[in-house]
Amino acid sequence: MWWFAKHKKVDIVAAGWLEGMTDIHCHLIPAVDDGSRSLDETRQLLETMRSVGIRRVVTTPHIYRRYPNNDSNTLQQELERLLPNLADLDIPLMLGAEHMLDEGFEAHLAKPLLTLGNxxxxxxxxxxxxxxxxxxxxxxxxxxxxxxxxxxxxxxYLYMNDAEYSRLRAAGCAFQLNLFSLTGMYGEQVAQRARQLLERGLYSFVGTDTHRIERFRKTISSAKTYARYEEPIRALMSRNDSLFT
Structure with a gap:
């Protein structure tokens, strides 16, 4: 019985794990990065996210050299243009960004910071x-x-090891889990690493990192992981909510 309980898997969407979730990492502003490609796709993504229980979203477009026009000012303008077209969906959409730590990163620290929501x-x-x-x-x-x-x-980041993760946490970094890493979305090595970090209590927050409607639909159609992770995942989702209360 002990072995069965430890290794039991559930479909996390069917089991309602995402119900009420605030998603703090996804790419929903059309045509600014490798996420949503159009207003229609953004609508489909938000409608599908809401259908699985997600109730609030922080969209986090990439900021790095591949997208030279993306900064706090231009992305805020893009969001303001987008919001009136989505008002009928009744799902709050806030702005953040996913910043690449590269040679251009420090220039963005001199501008208004695109933190997650407020x-x-x-x-x-x-x-x-x-x-x-x-x-x-x-x-x-x-x-x-x-x-x-x-x-x-x-x-x-499979190049990292336990010592590096511990050093990053000690340096003041919070860790955000991609929820579907646990279900094998990125392969078994990443799934195993996600389980290890979750079991060590190193995560503070959780997001979906949603990009495109086709992959999101495929992912949620069969999103299984170990049932024993429900409690720690719900705790991470509560931490997500605490960012905006």
């Missing part, structure tokens, strides 16, 4: 190949600018 958390990421050599100086720069660095999907 919180003081700044969502950051690194390359999936390796971290910048000045990673900890950049993290300290975020803190010096008055924000708290939140590292997006650390489970996806």
């Amino acid at each position: 919180s003081n958390y700044l969502l950051v990421e690194t390359s999936f190949v390796g971290a910048p050599l000045d990673l900890y100086r950049l993290i300290q720069g975020v803190i010096s600018a008055g924000a708290i660095p939140m590292l997006a999907h650390p489970e996806r």
